[in-house]
Amino acid sequence: MTNTSRKITEGELAEKIGAENLALVLDNVYCAECGQTVMVEYEDDIVVEPSGDTILHGKCKRCGNKVARLLETGEEK
Numbered sequence: 001m002t003n004t005s006r007k008i009t010e011g012e013l014a015e016k017i018g019a020e021n022l023a024l025v026l027d028n029v030y031c032a033e034c035g036q037t038v039m040v041e042y043e044d045d046i047v048v049e050p051s052g053d054t055i056l057h058g059k060c061k062r063c064g065n066k067v068a069r070l071l072e073t074g075e076e077k
C-alpha cells in the first residue's frame with residue numbers, strides 16, 4: 001500500500017474524469033471571499049491522494065485567493 005500522493009497533469013485529469021466534468025468542476029469552486037467562483041492557475045498543482053481522490057489547488061478568478069477543490073476520483077462508479 002502506498003502512502004504517497006502524486007501529481008498529475010491537467011491532461012491526465014481530463015482523461016480521468018472527462019473534459020466536460022473538469023470544466024464543470026472548475027466553474028463550481030468555493031472561495032471564502034466571493035462564494036461560488038471559478039478556479040484558475042490550478043494546472044501545476046493537481047494532486048492524487050493515496051485514497052485515489054484528486055485535489056486541485058488554484059486561485060479564485062475574482063480575488064486571487066487560494067482555493068482548493070476535492071474530486072472524489074477514488075470511487076469508481
Ligand SMILES: [Zn+2]
Nearest residue numbers: 031034060063
Ligand atoms: Zn475570491
